[in-house]
Amino acid sequence: MSLLDALVKHLSSLQSRGDAYYPAGLFPSQRLKTELGYRREDSNIFFTAITVFALQEIRARLSPESQQCVDTITTQAAATYPLYQNKDGLATYNFYQTQPSRHFPNGILMHRTRHFKLPDDVDDTVMIYLITPRTPEENQWLKAKLRAHANTIKGWAETGPQTFRKKKIYSTWFGENMPIDFDTSTLSNVMLWVFRQQLPLDGFDEDVLEFIDYSIRSGEYLKNPLELSAYYATTPLIMYHVGRLLAEVPVLPDCRERLIQDMKAYQCRTFMDQIMLATTLLRLGETVPELIPADWSLKTLIEKSRNHYFSIAPLLNYYPQTRWLASWKLSHINWECPAHSLALVAEYLALQSGV
Template identity: 60%
Template sequence: MADDFRASLLAQLIARIAALQATGDQYYPAGLFPSLRWKKALGYRRLDTNGFFTSLIVFTLREMRAHLPAASQVVVDDIATKALAIYPLYQSKSGQATYNFYPPRPKQHFPHGYLLHRTRHFAAPDDLDSTSLAYLSNPRSDAENRWLKAKLQAHANTVKGWAATGPRAFRRKKVYSAWFGERMPIDMDASTLSNGMLWAVRTGLPLNEFDEDSLAFINWTIASGEYRRRPLDVSAYYATAPLIAYHVGRLLAEAELPQLAEARATLRRDLPQLLATAPAFMDKILLASTLLRLGEQPTPLLDPAWSLAELEQRSRGLYFCIAPLLNYYPQTRWLARWRLSQIDWECPAHSLALVAEYVALGGR
């Protein structure tokens, strides 16, 4: 792919992402990137106002900013300025510097629906994913980073409680939980932990025993092959092999951590075959971007003859995260694999950001 075509495609993608950012209406506050909740088998489709995808898009765009044409860098800065203005809407209801998937003041979980928003049972507490992405996309002071590190440790396995689900070998390890809530069970998720550890590494704070056990869990998830065989057991909120590989690969690209050496070798071995057999275009994008991060050049995925509209259509249908509603408690976790119990989230702007990221990383 010629450099001029790559620059042109990146400029088009960034412009389209900017056009998808909400300007403010009855459904979406200005600055938010709209997303959708899906359960297609049941005819379920809802507009969704989570802050997760907005912080994820800001992080993704800022990471690739240096590889963009100058005019597109200005667009990215404008997107970020508008998006950062809504971050306080998702900050902890206590005023502390943790973040929720949905606005917590007042609770606005599962908005624009008929049932789930009516019960507090589905109002999740602040979480590691939303918080780490808020910090990654909008870096904080050393004091704030130290505070969050202590907060994570206070809610970790062996401190707040003991994991009753997840791989048995790690239920007595000092692994960070996906949640900050007092009543939420300890939940270990390798993709969520990868986001958290990416933030932790970037802070420059010394790695402690909680970091080491969390890295060990991530490494085992990949090296054992469980991310392919039983993705729901090791990463319930990103329960596909391409999504787990993408998250771990982003952490691997940050630093040559010896704690993740086995994971690095395993992904380099596994990903070419996974890429060759992946049926969905966006799964291929995730896997190819991960290979690029690992220093490998995957088979080209883009056709220069595609229009932006055609490329956008191919990017649809990626459910980047899920809610396995029966997964939270040991009594019902065995039912979590029942597909009808899972709600899927899609964000069209984020899918385009993933395509732009692939191009910025050198994909063709």
């Protein structure tokens, strides 16, 4: 069995069979702040959706046995999506279960108050749309929903680059009370969905693409990633998301070239950052050094992929009085999902193999 096949098989074993923390079909993840000794099991839909997406993206490159494994993972995961659907039955999705709300589960404080209850969000919604079949009417409905909650329509952004606070850019949230904010990684996922569904581009999409272009070509994402992508907030994560869009969509050619140059020059601090950048460069048609020696075992990959934080919550970013402290890393909650980290490694192995 190849290392890639062993990795996919192991991913299947990580999917919950149903327990006190996770519904059957979900991939376990944790929210944590290691500096404070804080670690909680976190039954969200986000990491399951993006893990399924990553596996679907490489399915054609896998062996028949691994393809069947991916299909089984996909089917089992799909059974959990209704748990995270809008509480009123609309076709948007929440990070946490909605009926009843199970926000920030297994904690001491935040789940006890509605103050920390999250509205449905754009990232979870478009990722689930990307991995489940939708009718043209459903896609058009979501596009209208995005516009209705965008900047200049729902309200005005008070964060992000000043130049874009009067642009028609989709917000991260669908809720009534959450502030409008932009996240270039999330917006890259939105535009990936827009282009895959061949939805007509409008003024909102044009402003979003301008924001993504600015994020990279200004170099701001290298200096201040939190300002441009508050929920991912590292340069490698922004590179990964923007690169995934630009590898598939023939837009922003100057942005693409600048991103490639930056990735080739970037000094990664972790193995997982190396994996994400190498995968992105491969998507963009570049060659990369071999990162996984032939003698590495599955156990080695599991060890190397640990402690990879793919998403954050910048808690102080939501309130004007504390926004100046938002970059204080001790105020960020981090999320880790062992299965998704290994899915990222599987992406690299599949693309590097050239199959």
